[in-house]
Amino acid sequence: AGFGPADPAPADPAPADGEVDLVAWICRASRAAVIGAPGTGKSCALARAALELAEGWRAGRGPFPILLDLSRAQGWEGVEDMALRAVAEAEAGGTPLSLQLADLGPCALLLDNLDQTSNVYLLEGLELVLRAGGQTGPAVVVSCRSADWPNYAHWFEGVRIVSPSPLDGAQIAAALGPALAAQVGDAASAIYEFAAAHALAGAIIIADTK
Numbered sequence: 001a002g003f004g005p006a007d008p009a010p011a012d013p014a015p016a017d018g019e020v021d022l023v024a025w026i027c028r029a030s031r032a033a034v035i036g037a038p039g040t041g042k043s044c045a046l047a048r049a050a051l052e053l054a055e056g057w058r059a060g061r062g063p064f065p066i067l068l069d070l071s072r073a074q075g076w077e078g079v080e081d082m083a084l085r086a087v088a089e090a091e092a093g094g095t096p097l098s099l100q101l102a103d104l105g106p107c108a109l110l111l112d113n114l115d116q117t118s119n120v121y122l123l124e125g126l127e128l129v130l131r132a133g134g135q136t137g138p139a140v141v142v143s144c145r146s147a148d149w150p151n152y153a154h155w156f157e158g159v160r161i162v163s164p165s166p167l168d169g170a171q172i173a174a175a176l177g178p179a180l181a182a183q184v185g186d187a188a189s190a191i192y193e194f195a196a197a198h199a200l201a202g203a204i205i206i207a208d209t210k
Helices: 022-028 042-058 079-091 120-132 169-180 186-197 199-209
Strands: 031-036 064-069 107-112 139-145 160-162
Touching: 022 031, 022 042, 031 042, 042 064, 042 107, 042 139, 064 079, 079 107, 079 120, 120 139
Parallel strands: 031 139, 031 160, 064 107, 107 139
Antiparallel strands: none
């Protein structure tokens, strides 16, 4: 697939008090951080947002999403190096691309597991990307465990933050009930019972069946 021009990402939405659609919020953000405890759905939300952004990009609207697990960065890599390596692996069979990130057109970097990197070179490069701002740099959304965020917050001054709450098993069960009501047999019952007991797994099932 080629990398044609696309509409730039809209300005950051201001997260409202109370409940927000986390995936939709990530898709609209240009400089943001998703901060929460383990199991609150940060990685799942980034992955889902990447899928929705990819669908929009293929239709000729919105930025090209690049989902990266920062725990897998090589010691010598900056964030741009890592992004271009990921694109090369996906689009060129691993053949290095003679490109810069700006050559891809408007894009969105969805960066998971910030708390699992201590690569100062990568963090410094990411800070420069964030400072680019406006329409000159890519959208950037990072996820980080809340307990580790104070160690990284100074790299991300001015970004908008959303903090998802732990998933509620009862709410997931209530959401799955109507979806499975038309199903018959033991399989549907087993899925329902499992999701009610395992909130995060239930959230993944819901996300994958929307």
